[in-house]
Amino acid sequence: MVKYIFVTGGVLSSVGKGIVTSSIGKMLQVRCFKVTVVKIDPYVNVDAGTMNPYMHGEVYVTDDGGETDLDLGWYERFLDLNLKKENNVTTGLVYKAVIEKERRGDFLGRCVQIVPHVTNEIKNRIRTVARLSDVDVVLTEVGGTVGDIEGLPFLEAIRQMRLEEGYENTLYVHVALVPILDVTKEMKTKPLQHSVNELRRIGIQPDIIVARCTKMIDSEALRKIALFGTIPETAVFCSYNVESIYQVPLILDEQGMGEFICKRLGFSERKSDFNGWKNFVDAILNPEHEVKIALVGKYAELADSYVSMNEALRHGGAACKTRISIEYIEAEKFEKNPKNVEILRDFDGIFVPYGFGPRGTEGKIMAIKFARENGIPFLGICYGFQLAVIEFARHVCDLKEANSTEINPNSPYPVIDLMPEQRGIEYKGATMRLGAHKIIIKPNTIAHVLYKSREIYERHRHRFEVNLEFLQTLKKNGLVFSGKNADGRRMEILELPDHFFFFASQFHGEFKSRPRRPDPEYYGFVKACLDKKLGKFKPEF
Ligand code: GLN
Numbered sequence: 323m324v325k326y327i328f329v330t331g332g333v334l335s336s337v338g339k340g341i342v343t344s345s346i347g348k349m350l351q352v353r354c355f356k357v358t359v360v361k362i363d364p365y366v367n368v369d370a371g372t373m374n375p376y377m378h379g380e381v382y383v384t385d386d387g388g389e390t391d392l393d394l395g396w397y398e399r400f401l402d403l404n405l406k407k408e409n410n411v412t413t414g415l416v417y418k419a420v421i422e423k424e425r426r427g428d429f430l431g432r433c434v435q436i437v438p439h440v441t442n443e444i445k446n447r448i449r450t451v452a453r454l455s456d457v458d459v460v461l462t463e464v465g466g467t468v469g470d471i472e473g474l475p476f477l478e479a480i481r482q483m484r485l486e487e488g489y490e491n492t493l494y495v496h497v498a499l500v501p502i503l504d505v506t507k508e509m510k511t512k513p514l515q516h517s518v519n520e521l522r523r524i525g526i527q528p529d530i531i532v533a534r535c536t537k538m539i540d541s542e543a544l545r546k547i548a549l550f551g552t553i554p555e556t557a558v559f560c561s562y563n564v565e566s567i568y569q570v571p572l573i574l575d576e577q578g579m580g581e582f583i584c585k586r587l588g589f590s591e592r593k594s595d596f597n598g599w600k601n602f603v604d605a606i607l608n609p610e611h612e613v614k615i616a617l618v619g620k621y622a623e624l625a626d627s628y629v630s631m632n633e634a635l636r637h638g639g640a641a642c643k644t645r646i647s648i649e650y651i652e653a654e655k656f657e658k659n660p661k662n663v664e665i666l667r668d669f670d671g672i673f674v675p676y677g678f679g680p681r682g683t684e685g686k687i688m689a690i691k692f693a694r695e696n697g698i699p700f701l702g703i704c705y706g707f708q709l710a711v712i713e714f715a716r717h718v719c720d721l722k723e724a725n726s727t728e729i730n731p732n733s734p735y736p737v738i739d740l741m742p743e744q745r746g747i748e749y750k751g752a753t754m755r756l757g758a759h760k761i762i763i764k765p766n767t768i769a770h771v772l773y774k775s776r777e778i779y780e781r782h783r784h785r786f787e788v789n790l791e792f793l794q795t796l797k798k799n800g801l802v803f804s805g806k807n808a809d810g811r812r813m814e815i816l817e818l819p820d821h822f823f824f825f826a827s828q829f830h831g832e833f834k835s836r837p838r839r840p841d842p843e844y845y846g847f848v849k850a851c852l853d854k855k856l857g858k859f860k861p862e863f
Contacts, residue, residue: 330500332517344400349580379626387757634835638848653685674706702826767804778831823850
């Protein structure tokens with residue numbers, strides 16, 4: 323019998339519900355329970371794929387090509403899972419399915435309503451994940467904040483699930499902000515109390531309340547939260563600020579949350595084993611070295627735009643006891659004044675991430691040229707890979723005005739061009755080349771050293787690729803394509819053998835990076851940054 327844990331949020335969004343949800347999963351996993359997670363996003367988009375990372379953070383890509391909310395990335399990293407499209411449920415997806423059924427005549431004669439038709443669809447989706455995943459517990463995180471209009475059908479669905487699945491098989495966790503007033507330094511629980519009231523008005527009484535606060539809540543705040551939340555004090559926990567996000571499961575478990583959940587769900591007592599996780603956290607908290615990385619991007623203002631990349635760099639750092647300090651640099655800064663590119667000299671590595679559209683591309687190309695010419699370790703991901711090809715074509719192969727047709731459709735040397743199957747596609751939703759595809763690695767290359775395998779699977783999200791017409795010219799001038807797709811017609815990895823570390827991939831290694839299993843290209847980059855800084859002759863992977 324599967325048990326269900328539902329996580330809701332109060333007071334504000336972005337209080338770290340995703341991290342608390344992942345942490346609950348971790349507390350169960352270290353007690354040998356199998357878990358999976360569903361993220362509910364109450365927006366009307368069918369998936370996150372069409373959303374601007376500026377507004378909503380990065381789009382996370384699953385193995386099966388789902389373009390999902392970035393919280394799925396946290397679940398995968400914390401819980402070492404490979405989730406599927408089905409693990410992300412949106413209002414758009416639910417309504418689309420209900421309306422399709424209505425058009426097909428499935429509800430013939432009946433008036434189709436939010437309750438029960440939409441709520442049934444939501445419950446079905448959660449239960450389908452439960453059925454297909456062979457787990458003990460399904461965690462469901464409801465995005466947004468209690469009180470949002472668009473969240474109502476989802477809250478109604480999870481309310482009904484208690485009736486249908488039984489008290490001992492369901493658990494509601496409410497995560498809400500407890501602000502501390504600047505002037506009096508008092509912890510204020512009133513907003514949290516209101517959000518619990520709002521939840522109760524809908525018919526959900528939380529079993530656990532997690533106070534999100536900058537500091538550990540004091541006994542007075544704890545007493546009030548329990549009293550007004552109508553739960554025992556032992557059911558109140560606090561997620562306070564910690565140096566690393568990966569400490570959150572540890573601090574919640576220390577407060578007894580893991581044990582409380584197991585008891586409440588009727589699980590028999592099992593020993594927890596946090597050892598592996600603690601080793602990783604130790605490596606993050608007690609580094610022996612530090613490297614400074616310049617991330618030259620276009621969504622630099624919102625750190626969430628690059629969250630998986632950040633984390634992959636940190637995973638790589640943990641593996642070589644190195645703290646990663648990342649500076650976000652708007653690529654346009656270099657376009658405004660080319661002298662600005664000189665600031666890159668102060669960094670141990672230059673990183674050019676994914677991207678879309680022309681803005682900032684010339685600045686990124688300038689950064690790549692600087693890395694190539696000055697022997698600074700470089701990693702390019704997706705657009706970063708494509709722009710590295712353009713830079714090489716322009717400045718090494720002398721193909722002036724070489725470009726991607728995404729940036730300049732009239733370039734005389736379109737070294738990056740739309741993939742053939744993308745021609746004629748007008749719909750923007752879920753039409754890119756998505757998800758995990760096989761890549762064959764060339765022997766005796768850096769890629770081979772890093773991946774230790776001739777065959778890998780990596781996740782993709784792109785419409786453009788290296789134009790084969792220019793392949794010979796690029797190769798002749800020294801660019802090595804050390805990873806290709808199965809038929810050899812799609813360039814996936816590039817490297818420059820004579821450079822200290824110049825490496826880029828069409829795929830996104832960050833989506834498969836895990837705390838204790840850093841992605842090879844990110845690890846390789848960080849290690850190269852470190853070894854260069856330590857004055858080594860070449861990187862020692
Ligand atoms: N804009 C490029 C493409 O569509 C790169 C995409 C990306 O960086 N994810 O191919």
